[in-house]
Amino acid sequence: MTEMNKQFLLASRPQGQVSTGNFRLVERPVPEIGEGEVLVRNHYLSLDPYMRGRMDDARSYAAPQKLDEVMQGGTVGEVVASRNPAFAVGDKVLAMFGWQLYGKSDGSLMMKLDTSRVPIQAYLGCVGMPGITGWYGLNKIIEPKAGETVVVSAASGAVGSVVGQLAKRKGCRVVGVAGGAEKCRAVTEEFGFDACVDYKAGKLRADLKAATPDGIDGYFENVGGEVLDAVLRRMNAFGRIAVCGLIAGYDGNPMPTHEFRSILTNRLKVQGFIVSEHMEFWPQARRELAQLVGDGALKYRETIAQGLESAPEAFIGLLKGRNFGKQLVKLI
Amino acid sequence: MTEMNKQFLLASRPQGQVSTGNFRLVERPVPEIGEGEVLVRNHYLSLDPYMRGRMDDARSYAAPQKLDEVMQGGTVGEVVASRNPAFAVGDKVLAMFGWQLYGKSDGSLMMKLDTSRVPIQAYLGCVGMPGITGWYGLNKIIEPKAGETVVVSAASGAVGSVVGQLAKRKGCRVVGVAGGAEKCRAVTEEFGFDACVDYKAGKLRADLKAATPDGIDGYFENVGGEVLDAVLRRMNAFGRIAVCGLIAGYDGNPMPTHEFRSILTNRLKVQGFIVSEHMEFWPQARRELAQLVGDGALKYRETIAQGLESAPEAFIGLLKGRNFGKQLVKLI
Numbered sequence A, B: 001m002t003e004m005n006k007q008f009l010l011a012s013r014p015q016g017q018v019s020t021g022n023f024r025l026v027e028r029p030v031p032e033i034g035e036g037e038v039l040v041r042n043h044y045l046s047l048d049p050y051m052r053g054r055m056d057d058a059r060s061y062a063a064p065q066k067l068d069e070v071m072q073g074g075t076v077g078e079v080v081a082s083r084n085p086a087f088a089v090g091d092k093v094l095a096m097f098g099w100q101l102y103g104k105s106d107g108s109l110m111m112k113l114d115t116s117r118v119p120i121q122a123y124l125g126c127v128g129m130p131g132i133t134g135w136y137g138l139n140k141i142i143e144p145k146a147g148e149t150v151v152v153s154a155a156s157g158a159v160g161s162v163v164g165q166l167a168k169r170k171g172c173r174v175v176g177v178a179g180g181a182e183k184c185r186a187v188t189e190e191f192g193f194d195a196c197v198d199y200k201a202g203k204l205r206a207d208l209k210a211a212t213p214d215g216i217d218g219y220f221e222n223v224g225g226e227v228l229d230a231v232l233r234r235m236n237a238f239g240r241i242a243v244c245g246l247i248a249g250y251d252g253n254p255m256p257t258h259e260f261r262s263i264l265t266n267r268l269k270v271q272g273f274i275v276s277e278h279m280e281f282w283p284q285a286r287r288e289l290a291q292l293v294g295d296g297a298l299k300y301r302e303t304i305a306q307g308l309e310s311a312p313e314a315f316i317g318l319l320k321g322r323n324f325g326k327q328l329v330k331l332i
Helices: A050-055 A120-124 A129-142 A160-169 A181-189 A204-211 A225-232 A261-265 A279-294 A308-319 B050-055 B120-124 B129-142 B160-169 B181-189 B204-211 B225-232 B261-265 B279-294 B308-319
Strands: A004-010 A023-029 A038-046 A075-082 A092-095 A102-105 A149-153 A173-178 A195-198 A216-221 A235-243 A269-272 A302-306 A326-330 B004-010 B023-029 B038-046 B075-082 B092-095 B102-105 B149-153 B173-178 B195-198 B216-221 B235-243 B269-272 B302-306 B326-330
Touching: A004 A308, A023 A308, A038 A092, A038 A120, A075 A120, A092 A120, A120 A326, A129 A160, A129 A216, A129 A235, A129 A279, A149 A160, A149 A225, A160 A173, A160 A216, A173 A181, A173 A204, A181 A195, A195 A204, A204 A225, A216 A225, A225 A235, A261 B269, A269 B261, A302 A308, A308 A326, B004 B308, B023 B308, B038 B092, B038 B120, B075 B120, B092 B120, B120 B326, B129 B160, B129 B216, B129 B235, B129 B279, B149 B160, B149 B225, B160 B173, B160 B216, B173 B181, B173 B204, B181 B195, B195 B204, B204 B225, B216 B225, B225 B235, B302 B308, B308 B326
Parallel strands: A149 A173, A149 A216, A173 A195, A216 A235, A235 A269, A302 A326, B149 B173, B149 B216, B173 B195, B216 B235, B235 B269, B302 B326
Antiparallel strands: A004 A023, A038 A075, A038 A102, A038 A326, A075 A092, A269 B269, B004 B023, B038 B075, B038 B102, B038 B326, B075 B092
């Protein structure tokens, strides 16, 4: 009996909200490897908001995900066969094998992982792309100074929770914005933010004002929409906004910004960024984040869906904010 | 008969649009000067969009204009009495004496002007604050490279016309946005822009697309509203937007921005600025601009209202875009 690989392909592009019908599960034989190649059994798949953008056939920073091809995504796993001297069976690796159980590579775009102090799946979370995203936006765009106030939206998420903890270590007052009392409690109690505003509580502006008595100097933007407007009203002169995501508009909802004028009146710098365009900072960022995680000084939460089959529902939940912390799919 | 000074005071704050009733003309004796002081007869008053913001009692980059005090504003004039060794009768000076015929100073915040190659009123226009505003936003925020496309809104205005001509000298494709066929003709024929889009012609998006076949790399923003949205849709990756003014919203009109997402997808840098906070660049900018004007290499237009009494109507016209180029009030 030949062992089979399972894959999710993009079956159709979403009209508005993503549905499970946009994906198609297929079985294929586990690929055979040739000279110089490596076969990896994936242990975890990373689900990330950026995937929603790639499902559209729109001009964006990344090429669209192609129809009828394996959904793209970051993975960690273990080498199970190797004809490449750089990788041995048993090596733990980070790769971009996407929504499938097995991946084959010539060894390029794969990185060996040290899992002695850091759990393997953390390399998809706070020691991986999301964590480095937070590290970059905070350190290279917001550039906070001690005593300043930094606000982070999607504060309980894989990116936001890192941003807040790093800003706190720099001596900032750190305020999160998250959806629901439970997430807000974790933001302050687990991640150590000074305050958290529950945007679902219905008085976003007043609550944000109360939580930022000295205004806002830096904002790490994951959300857009009314949260962005509320923050723009509280920005101090020469504030910096790192635009990392605008998840509120990912389903094509109109999402007008009413407070653009604050950019002028407060002489703000607003900068969008994609962390994959700044690879020169990844080694430093990964080293710092791994050190903090190994020391227990950087907390993180994970939501783990079990089995590849659960990936579409888990992804839809992520887009609706149902996850808590890093959304992973466990593949073994 | 004592000679009288005439002044316009801010009588009331506008509710929405500015009206002539917001100003009050008063006559006062020409001030006497004490030891170290200088008396100046103003020749020209500068009218600028920033004055609208100061008429509101709102949190902004500058303190509000106080009620019942002389309207603030830049002036050029001639020293008519001096008890200050640094200034002689007959000296031409730049100052901030506001909406009045005479100004008195201890000599601080006054600058002597060389009018041998540059007309005195140009120090209020393309060799003054508006020109330096354009110089700063272009050189320090947009930082255009040869071959890039730079778009300028309010392109026929005192700031925009300078931005476009400087960008053209740097080897950029330069596209203006202006209101009406006459202004657009001047933007291309007098100021030498490669193209100009008439936003009043009713097909802003299509016209802007046609004028920017390679997208937009730099945008100098004076207007906001639908022009901003149309530009955001055309921005290239890593584009830069200098936010200098948002005149479309100055009267309190709601002015939502629908294309904020472009900041993320195109990794834009959007930066607001106020040129008075960057005085360290003024000497260099003024020197370069005066040289170009003296050489006849920098063109400008002026709209000159005659007599202090005409200032309120001229200012209202400026806010409605009725002026053409630098709006001045001739006081002699």
